[in-house]
Amino acid sequence: MAVNADGVRAPYVIVLFGATGDLSRRKLLPGLLRLTQAGLLPEARIVGTSLEEMDTEEFVRRAHDACQEFGRCDMSSEAWQRFASVLSYVSQSKGPEELAEAVHKAEADLGADGDVRFLHYLSVPPKAALSVIHQLDEAGLVDRSRVVMEKPFGTDLESAVALNRELHQVFDEEQIFRIDHFLGKEAAQNILAFRFANGLFEPIWNRNFIQHVQIDVPETLGLEGRTSFYETTGAYRDMVVTHLMQVLAFMAMEPPTSLAPGPISDEKLKVFRSMKPIEPHDVVRGQYSGYRGKEEVAEYSDTETFIALRIEIDNWRWAGVPFFLRTGKKLAEGARIISIAFKEPPLSMFPAGSNAGMQGPDHLTFDLADQSRMSLSFYGKRPGPGMQLEKLSMQFATHETASATGVLEAYERLILDAMRGDHTLFTTADGIETLWEKSIPLLQSPPPVRAYAPGSWGPNAIHQLVAPHAWRLPFERSWRDPNSVGQ
Ligand code: BG6
Numbered sequence: 091m092a093v094n095a096d097g098v099r100a101p102y103v104i105v106l107f108g109a110t111g112d113l114s115r116r117k118l119l120p121g122l123l124r125l126t127q128a129g130l131l132p133e134a135r136i137v138g139t140s141l142e143e144m145d146t147e148e149f150v151r152r153a154h155d156a157c158q159e160f161g162r163c164d165m166s167s168e169a170w171q172r173f174a175s176v177l178s179y180v181s182q183s184k185g186p187e188e189l190a191e192a193v194h195k196a197e198a199d200l201g202a203d204g205d206v207r208f209l210h211y212l213s214v215p216p217k218a219a220l221s222v223i224h225q226l227d228e229a230g231l232v233d234r235s236r237v238v239m240e241k242p243f244g245t246d247l248e249s250a251v252a253l254n255r256e257l258h259q260v261f262d263e264e265q266i267f268r269i270d271h272f273l274g275k276e277a278a279q280n281i282l283a284f285r286f287a288n289g290l291f292e293p294i295w296n297r298n299f300i301q302h303v304q305i306d307v308p309e310t311l312g313l314e315g316r317t318s319f320y321e322t323t324g325a326y327r328d329m330v331v332t333h334l335m336q337v338l339a340f341m342a343m344e345p346p347t348s349l350a351p352g353p354i355s356d357e358k359l360k361v362f363r364s365m366k367p368i369e370p371h372d373v374v375r376g377q378y379s380g381y382r383g384k385e386e387v388a389e390y391s392d393t394e395t396f397i398a399l400r401i402e403i404d405n406w407r408w409a410g411v412p413f414f415l416r417t418g419k420k421l422a423e424g425a426r427i428i429s430i431a432f433k434e435p436p437l438s439m440f441p442a443g444s445n446a447g448m449q450g451p452d453h454l455t456f457d458l459a460d461q462s463r464m465s466l467s468f469y470g471k472r473p474g475p476g477m478q479l480e481k482l483s484m485q486f487a488t489h490e491t492a493s494a495t496g497v498l499e500a501y502e503r504l505i506l507d508a509m510r511g512d513h514t515l516f517t518t519a520d521g522i523e524t525l526w527e528k529s530i531p532l533l534q535s536p537p538p539v540r541a542y543a544p545g546s547w548g549p550n551a552i553h554q555l556v557a558p559h560a561w562r563l564p565f566e567r568s569w570r571d572p573n574s575v576g577q
Contacts, residue, residue: 105231108213
């Protein structure tokens with residue numbers, strides 16, 4: 091069987107459920123186009139399906155508009171035609187037989203005599219996921235298949251266990267890829283490279299040297315057409331129990347015995363198991379003023395559009411080191427950072443007024459933006475007479491390197507990995523169930539939501555939550571612009 095440079099077994103029929111939805115438009119269709127043009131997805135057919143009635147021509151037109159708006163590819167007519175020719179559409183409401191017929195037609199087009207594999211991408215709301223799984227079963231599309239599932243995986247422990255149980259009636263765990271796109275971000279994987287490929291930081295990556303950690307993902311966006319999904323989800327289920335916890339696991343885990351999926355999942359699971367249950371008094375929930383006035387929002391909605399929490403990991407490496415997590419909609423700035431504050435020196439011999447320690451502790455900061463960056467801040471002497479100190483930093487940006495153009499967008503990377511059968515950057519049923527288990531105290535008695543003004547950093551109570559430390563954002567000093575001299 092043909093294997094391309096990245097090891098994808100070709101050919102593939104990709105069945106995209108929710109093909110006309112927001113995620114497909116913004117990420118999946120443009121991502122598939124990019125993979126095709128980059129030669130990473132050589133032989134494939136893409137069958138789009140959703141509840142909407144339309145023909146292939148209409149679907150191709152919509153896919154074109156989506157790739158035009160959100161993609162970063164060659165959209166010349168010749169290049170587009172090559173991609174358009176692999177697309178087809180069948181409405182999901184036509185039932186399993188027609189779905190099977192469309193998929194087998196695409197398979198026949200590939201002319202590969204039983205060698206074809208199927209990748210079912212379920213970009214559908216959580217309540218629709220199981221019915222798609224059963225539809226695939228009825229359509230006889232389980233063998234030779236892999237299935238990619240979008241979060242949230244359940245809404246609490248009970249529903250997650252039930253979902254996994256039902257899923258396993260149709261698909262083996264090996265066939266299931268639970269996607270968390272934060273793990274597909276180059277910058278998230280760089281945490282592993284940084285931690286485990288260097289001798290410099292590993293010795294100080296623990297409670298003896300680290301004072302606290304912040305994982306801060308404020309967003310300026312509101313809900314833009316996703317209100318009804320969000321009203322039943324909220325920031326904790328949408329962002330924390332998913333993305334922020336996965337990033338935390340990369341930050342906090344022990345070195346895996348190898349970079350293979352099993353050992354990495356084992357170490358992540360140990361982090362989740364070591365977490366203390368999340369208590370309501372360690373959580374601030376917020377709701378931006380004006381949320382309740384929106385259509386599709388209950389009059390007295392208790393959904394949080396903001397959350398900040400303190401997590402403790404009760405193991406030898408991290409005992410006593412708080413991890414503060416924050417995320418929310420309509421906040422002052424959009425950012426995705428991990429900030430590690432190091433312990434301060436035991437004594438200071440610098441004279442009063444020298445500024446020693448006045449700008450907080452030394453920090454190592456990872457910026458998980460698409461153009462990822464890292465910085466290490468420390469005190470240094472300000473040139474001139476006397477002993478005046480100031481905070482300086484060493485900074486590194488991926489986009490300054492020669493390989494910057496090779497960066498794959500998170501979904502592109504993960505679609506490719508699922509086709510290669512590589513589970514390394516996917517989440518596991520055990521991991522997710524453990525996180526829900528640790529969430530029980532919070533979910534059973536959530537603290538009341540507090541109002542915050544759109545454009546702020548959340549409710550005032552966030553400051554008590556981190557005291558005696560302070561939130562790192564907004565930054566006191568902005569990132570250095572590599573193109574401007576003299577900074
Ligand atoms: C999604 C959440 O999974 O992640 C959204 O559902 C959130 O609410 C988004 O805005 C953030 O992802 P990114 O990659 O834009 O930081």
